Amino acid sequence: MLIGELSRRTGVSARLLRYYEAQGLLDARRDPNGYRSYDEDSVVTVRQIRALLGAGLSTEVIREVLPCVRGERPEFEWCAELWDILNGELAAMDARIDDLQRSRGALAGFLSRP
Amino acid sequence: MLIGELSRRTGVSARLLRYYEAQGLLDARRDPNGYRSYDEDSVVTVRQIRALLGAGLSTEVIREVLPCVRGERPEFEWCAELWDILNGELAAMDARIDDLQRSRGALAGFLSRP
DNA sequence: TTTGACCTTGCCATCGATGTCAGGCCCTAA
């Protein structure tokens, strides 16, 4: 299928589909006229990418973990180093949450001192 | 005092002091030669700005609330709309925290399904 | 053949605190 159809079927703009390809997340063959040509699996792949982006992963991390992903609501197969990567991401998220909560506490503290 | 001294005394780069001025957070008189000239109060103001930035406020919000701030560890005097602004910021932070925690939950969920 | 829908690449913009650099002025000590 062409990029417009993939876009329609996934709800992801063609611009982004090209971006995901440039980031190494999504493969496309080329038709003789240069048009990108996607197979059915691409629909699933795009949904996986969106799910992982929605879970706060960057395209860089997704590029590393995508080969280990199955299913539309992603599950991870065992791949070397995958565990470490994802636990590192979890830890980074926890750190960001802690930062925000510290900030929130500081702001609330300013507010509560009359 | 000149910008270099204010920078040394606050630990904030001259570049940032100029930026805070451009954002309307920090006043400076000008010497006849065009150099910025700060008074003693500027040291306190810069520390307030840093404290509020550290609490996660943007320069835009700080510009609005700074006139209501007293002390090196900021306290807020009563100013009209101040309460609304800060509670809005608190709510925005809570929303960001919730987002992050949702993302974290999604990622952890992917991980826990073997 | 023309129209119109689709595709291509490449570039610019966003947001915001911050760094860095270039080109040039000011002032003081040697």
Next chain:
DNA sequence: TTAGGGCCTGACATCGATGGCAAGGTCAAA
């Protein structure tokens, strides 16, 4: 007079997913 340090403005870069535009190629239907 020169060296050197401080100051000035203005501009560009950062990060990353995303939007948008322009110029141009492709193809099918009318």
